[in-house]
Amino acid sequence: MKIKATIERIPGGMMVVPLLLAATINTVAPELLRIGNFTQALFVDGSSTLIALFLLFTGAQINVRNVGVSLGKGAALLFTKWVVGALVGLLAFLMMGENGLWLGLAPIAIIAAMTNSNGGLYVALVGQYGDKTDRAAYSLLALNDGPFLTMVALSIFGVMGFVEGMFSFVSFLSVLLPIIIGMVLGNLDEELRDFFNSGSNVLIPFFAFALGMGIDFSSIIDGGLGGIVLGLLTVFVSGTAGYFIFKAMKWNPVVGAAEGSTAGNAVATPAAIAAASPAFAANVELATVQVAAAVVTTAVLLPFYVGFLVKRLEKKGIKVPDDYMVENQG
Numbered sequence: 637m638k639i640k641a642t643i644e645r646i647p648g649g650m651m652v653v654p655l656l657l658a659a660t661i662n663t664v665a666p667e668l669l670r671i672g673n674f675t676q677a678l679f680v681d682g683s684s685t686l687i688a689l690f691l692l693f694t695g696a697q698i699n700v701r702n703v704g705v706s707l708g709k710g711a712a713l714l715f716t717k718w719v720v721g722a723l724v725g726l727l728a729f730l731m732m733g734e735n736g737l738w739l740g741l742a743p744i745a746i747i748a749a750m751t752n753s754n755g756g757l758y759v760a761l762v763g764q765y766g767d768k769t770d771r772a773a774y775s776l777l778a779l780n781d782g783p784f785l786t787m788v789a790l791s792i793f794g795v796m797g798f799v800e801g802m803f804s805f806v807s808f809l810s811v812l813l814p815i816i817i818g819m820v821l822g823n824l825d826e827e828l829r830d831f832f833n834s835g836s837n838v839l840i841p842f843f844a845f846a847l848g849m850g851i852d853f854s855s856i857i858d859g860g861l862g863g864i865v866l867g868l869l870t871v872f873v874s875g876t877a878g879y880f881i882f883k884a885m886k887w888n889p890v891v892g893a894a895e896g897s898t899a900g901n902a903v904a905t906p907a908a909i910a911a912a913s914p915a916f917a918a919n920v921e922l923a924t925v926q927v928a929a930a931v932v933t934t935a936v937l938l939p940f941y942v943g944f945l946v947k948r949l950e951k952k953g954i955k956v957p958d959d960y961m962v963e964n965q966g
Contacts, residue, residue, distance in 0.1 A: 651900030652928055654841040658848025669849065679845060684911060686843035687904045688814045693836035694901070695818025696829045698778050705769045709887060710776025713753075713895045716881050717780055720874040721750030722789040736919050740862040744786070744916050745923035748905035749930040750870050751785045753777060754897035757935060761894040761942050765956050770891045777895065786905050787812070790916070843904060851921055862922075863929020870930055871896045871937050879945060888960035890945050897934040903927050 643649040658679075661668055669679045725747035728738035736742065755774055762770040779785070822829035875896020882892030906923035909916050946956045 650837070650840050651844045651903055652932055654845040655848035655851070655903065655924075655928055658845045659851040662849050662851060678842070680849045681846070683843050683846035683850075683904075683907060686839055686846060687908060690836060690839045690843060690901065690904070691908075692814040692818035693832040693839070694778075695815035696822030696832040697836075698815075698819045698822065706773045707776060708885075709769060709882075709891070710773035712881055712885065712887075713773060713777045713878060713892065714779055716878050716892070717753055717777075717874055717895050718751050718785050718789070720877045721747050721752075721785075722792075724750055724869065724873065725789060737922075739865070741866055742862075742906075742919040742923035742926060744790075744906050744909055744919060745863075745866060745926040745930075746869070747786045747789050748902050748909070748923065749866050749898040749927045750874050751789065752780050752899050752902035752905065753895045754899040754931075754935060754938075757897050757938060758894050761939065762891050765894070765942065765946060766888055766891045767957055767960070770888065770957075773891075786909060790909065840900060844900075847903065847907060847924060851925060863926040864933050866926050867898065867930040867933025867937065870898050870934050871941055875938065875941060888957055890942055890949070890956050893942055893945055894938070896941070897938045898927065898930045900931050903931060 643653050670676050725743050728741060728743035728746050732738040732743060738746075755778060758777065759771060759774055762774075818832065822832060873896075875893040878892030878895050879889045880892070883889035903924055906916070906920045906927065910920045949956055
């Protein structure tokens with residue numbers, strides 16, 4: 637049986653399929669896996685531990701030695717992605733109703749989805765439409781994996797008085813520490829980085845399943861359309877912003893648009909944020925589902941949007957990536 641291959645045909649499948657499978661079990665037979673001991677520890681209660689380990693592995697992939705054009709491009713991608721997501725999230729916080737939602741969207745889901753990007757999709761797109769400096773820029777863009785930048789945005793909003801429940805330093809550090817430890821280890825030893833990288837993907841379906849055991853289909857029904865809207869915002873707002881920032885910098889603008897996605901690991905961000913601050917716990921279930929829907933939406937839509945932008949440039953007589961190759965620039 638080709639189970640893995642079949643799942644991987646679905647955008648974000650390794651995250652979305654286990655999550656929805658667990659949600660089905662939790663809806664139909666919620667006590668099926670709640671039988672104690674190792675079974676419950678892994679499949680129901682293990683999300684926090686598994687996410688923490690995943691964050692450590694993710695931190696190990698962050699290379700602190702970035703220089704030159706790649707550093708500039710990576711910083712521009714990272715900054716644009718964060719600013720756009722934070723501003724839309726701030727708007728949602730200011731406009732949200734008594735139920736804590738804005739246009740049916742959880743603000744924490746907006747920031748989690750829009751400040752995060754799908755690294756695999758980015759690398760695939762710039763592999764076709766970018767050059768080596770664009771691909772190397774991902775090592776810095778990888779900083780938006782996980783909850784760190786979402787936590788930064790929410791912390792800033794707390795200081796500004798827009799969000800109640802400001803993180804304590806200890807709570808903030810307790811979530812960030814696995815990333816820091818991973819980053820230190822990965823930069824001290826390349827073999828450790830490779831070793832951790834081989835394990836990070838294995839964790840995704842397991843913590844996704846554990847997260848799914850906290851979701852039922854009523855939440856999916858409530859959040860599904862909102863998640864699609866969130867995916868559209870991520871592609872067309874953050875992707876378009878990246879396009880014009882890169883165009884202004886006289887870099888390949890298509891590469892800027894290639895960050896308009898949401899990675900599967902962003903599904904874990906609402907739970908990580910709630911662990912750091914209970915003030916955000918109320919809408920964690922809904923936010924998790926909306927981010928999951930955004931993962932699929934952006935994975936499907938972004939390649940088509942980037943293709944459209946490439947054809948648009950070609951109609952103007954600009955060849956992508958040839959006219960933007962660093963080697964060809966004086």
